[in-house]
Amino acid sequence: MSLSGALFNAFSGLTANARAAAVVSTNISNATTEGYGRRSLDLSANSTGGYGGVRVDGVQRHVDPVVLADRRLSDAQLGQGGALLNHATTLESLVGESGAPGSLTVALAEFETALISAASNPAAVQRLETVAYKADGLADKLNAISNGIQKSREQADQSIATQVETLNRTLERVQVINRDLVRSAGGNQDMGALLDERQKLVDAIAEIVPLRVVERDRGEIAIFTTGGAALLDGQVRTIGFTQTSTIEAGMTQSSGALSGLTLAGYDVSTDQKGLFRGGSLAAQFEIRDERAVETQANLDAIARDLAERFGPGGPDTTLIAGDPGLFTDAGIAFDPVNEVGLSARISLNDLVAPGSGEVWRLRDGLAANSQGPVGEARLLQAYTTALSDSRLPASGSLPAMAQNVADHLSTFASSIAGDRVRFEDDQTYFVAQNTALTELELAGGVNTDQELQSLLEVEKSYAANAKVMSVVDDLIKRLLNI
Known part of the structure; x- marks a missing residue:
């Protein structure tokens, strides 16, 4: 993979990480908000440009339609x-x-x-x-x-x-x-x-x-x-x-x-x-x-x-x-x-x-x-x-x-x-x-423990992508000094 490709991949990862962190923080801050549906980030592989990377397809809202109707x-x-x-x-x-x-x-x-x-x-x-x-x-x-x-x-x-x-x-x-x-x-x-x-x-x-x-x-x-x-x-x-x-x-x-x-x-x-x-x-x-x-x-x-x-x-x-x-x-x-x-x-x-x-x-x-x-x-x-x-x-x-x-x-x-x-x-x-149906509905809502775990994963991914960009930057500097 070329340096530019690696840089592009890392940059797309950082963009996705930032969006994911925002989604998680929104979930946590609205954990007790009535009518709030838990969000998750939809991601897919980026096939454009030949570099790969990750693409943000949108934010998905999760509700159980059967429980909600009942x-x-x-x-x-x-x-x-x-x-x-x-x-x-x-x-x-x-x-x-x-x-x-x-x-x-x-x-x-x-x-x-x-x-x-x-x-x-x-x-x-x-x-x-x-x-x-x-x-x-x-x-x-x-x-x-x-x-x-x-x-x-x-x-x-x-x-x-x-x-x-x-x-x-x-x-x-x-x-x-x-x-x-x-x-x-x-x-x-x-x-x-x-x-x-x-x-x-x-x-x-x-x-x-x-x-x-x-x-x-x-x-x-x-x-x-x-x-x-x-x-x-x-x-x-x-x-x-x-x-x-x-x-x-x-x-x-x-x-x-x-x-x-x-x-x-x-x-x-x-x-x-x-x-x-x-x-x-x-x-x-x-x-x-x-x-x-x-x-x-x-x-x-x-x-x-x-x-x-x-x-x-x-x-x-x-x-x-x-x-x-x-x-x-x-x-x-x-x-x-x-x-x-x-x-x-x-x-x-x-x-x-x-x-x-x-x-x-x-x-x-x-x-x-x-x-x-x-x-x-x-x-x-x-x-x-x-x-x-x-x-x-x-x-x-x-x-x-x-x-x-x-x-x-x-x-x-x-x-x-x-x-x-x-x-x-x-x-x-x-x-x-x-009361039972409301509790069942809330059980499928925001779980703050899971959201915090997701936030830790986002943090690790962000650090990995940042490390890639740092390494690419260092390699580019070495090439320029040759």
């Missing part, structure tokens, strides 16, 4: 489970644990206890005031739960709007990176930073909706939901949604009162079998359009049962058809056609409101013309019986079985608590699964 699907499950668990926990806090102070079941028990106490001494005005106060508290508790349910629907609607905006913005950024990668295809420059950024963007999308990534030519990718919707394939398909600021009972997507999703201008299903099934976005639709609606319907049915037990045809014989009962629909008589949202409107009859001075009507009848004997307890006893009597509910939202009011409330509270426990168990599994 972890992204796990991210979607984690997001979905977290949203459903948060909703169930919120509902449970609104209803309260059975037997706990401030809970719905305790509000009923306190009302029933007040009735029993008043029936034992109907002449005691203070005991009648307590009945009115506890009845008002029961109605207020139903109002608070109903308002909380609608608030959760509003929050779900707001979350949908935020996530749709995030999806559209992130997809556009991925498209920009795709174009940059296509323009840079064929060169030997390190595109790892762009690939890292794109991976983080796709990960953000995966938390909202489960997806599949398909590799296209020249480093470009296409993104599809697992339900089959094409979000990005050459061009971004924009997702549309319109937020509703205030949601009331009875407002649904099917009635046109609430917005659904559009994809590239076309309506798409948002149910659990739709194109966007799974993930936190689908969970928010499930909360807004299914779970909260069902919970509201059950609560309204309980409020209806309570109003009808104490309305015309019930214990108070002074009432006639069309009269407001002990529990009213915002001050008027309850009409069965207006069951939707009743739990938000149910209230104690103003005639016997606490402090009204007419609580004697609890003893003598709401429509009584005057007070009767102060020792008469039959109506108060009949009220207590009305609460404890098992009867078939008139509403189709409750099970078609004879139950008393306490049974209805206990079943309702138990269902809410059961949902929370079930979602908590699911989320525990999702967290464990996601």
